[in-house]
Amino acid sequence: MRDAALHPSGAVCAYLRTVSRPSSSKKRSILPAFFPLLVSVMVLVPASAHPQCLDFAPPFKPLWHLEFCTQYEQFGCCDQKMDNVIAERYWDIIDQLDTRGEDLCEDLLKEVLCQECSPYAAHLFDAEDPYTPVRELPGLCSGFCSEFHGRCGHVVKYLTENRLLQDTSQRDASTFCSLVDLQDQDYCYPNVLQSSSLNSNLGRVAEDPRGCLQLCLTEVANNLRNPVLMLHSGDGTHRMFIAEQVGFVWVYLRDGSRLETPFLDLSGEVMTTGWLGDERGFLGMAFHPKYSENGRFFIYYSILVDSKLEEVRVSEMKASEHDVNVADPNSERYAERCLAVEEFLKRK
Structure with a gap:
């Protein structure tokens, strides 16, 4: 939270505060509670949705163009440095695959890796509770997960060291997808992109008729x-x-x-x-x-x-x-x- 001011209406408004790798075989380019304590952050979505990144910070608009996870360059959780890291990881995995495996999976693999840049990364990776481990794979909706399992099951071993996920990726889709499913189906991928209530106001400040900015509260401590x-x-x-x-x-x-x-x-x-x-x-x-x-x-x-x-x-x-x-x-x-x-x- 960078700064805070008192809105003329009396409401307290708090203001908040980015690739690929060349190789000889593929053409790529690199660009340069008893009483819970709450803090207020600028509302970037309606009050029913709470975009949040894996570092507990709010999403933002990157200062520079994202070359790899371009779908999140207007608003998301990655800066150019993180975008480059994800791109490097993607190409490292692709380099492990034969041509057939690469053709089958490359687009889905990119989608899964780029979910770390999603403004809903904390939901997708179940990271909002600091006392539970962060998911190694984002929460995938059943239809997308079944397609990912059928086309990309062979790459799961490169995405995680979790033996259970690795083993079930070689079994039937329903068993694997039960492990990467999210209980809240509104937030699994790609459902989270299709909800107008979640995405219609991403990155925009909402103002009610009385001129008050909407605020959402983030719990940082309790008990x-x-x-x-x-x-x-x-x-x-x-x-x-x-x-x-x-x-x-x-x-x-x-x-x-x-x-x-x-x-x-x-x-x-x-x-x-x-x-x-x-x-x-x-x-x-x-x-x-x-x-x-x-x-x-x-x-x-x-x-x-x-x-x-x-x-x-x-x-x-x-x-x-x-x-x-x-x-x-x-x-x-x-x-x-x-x-x-x-x-x-x-x-x-």
Whole structure:
């Protein structure tokens, strides 16, 4: 999510943010939840459809022309680099086949490989749940799958190392297709291309009569207790840090999974109550601009002094020198009451 602004109507609008290989035998060319945390992204399709790529990012229009998976060059999940990777893989497989096998399968093989560029790649490869493995083959509708099995069953061994898929590709089509089928038939290939409700507005921003942009929400975390912030450290690791009001800060990896050990546990220090809507607790966190070099970050939270005096504590801490995913519990430095917070933050 690159930027966010307040729409004149009051709605919060969030704005989001590419081949072939020559050989001596073939002419080819290469071109240069308790409380789930949600983030909003620009609606690129109606609310009933949720286009998403395998990296959990939204689809986009490539900056450069796609030479191989050209059907997705206006809107999809591949940039030119990924398009070249898919093309290389295609030609590597074709080179393994005799002329008859190549003639039988080359068009279907290309269609299957290019589904990674589809704006619905996450659906086709069942990648939306970070706790289940991504499919090695996209979900294929029964009719297309039967044709693919009859013409391309001999190439499955080049597409996947999954022994079950390899073995069933040599058996009857129904057995093989039961493994690559999708439960939601609207999203299997090629049905996903034929649904007007899914494709009519791809890549377009929808605006209702009142001038509000439609937004869709993507769940990035769940089973959290009053999450109060989500931020990244700017260190190039693509980790997200999510803090709970009760005093925990959790690390979420790029694939959406959460580390079992919290980055920070101040639950014994933070003052919280059971009152609904109480704003006391862990209140904020910020990483030093040079966090990747010095590991420093700043926090502030509610505390109870001598069991009766409520205060807000501002502290500096550092990440552990032994584990970047854990804060050093002994590194906390409090801001003295008589010291201006600005001066405290400037201290080295």
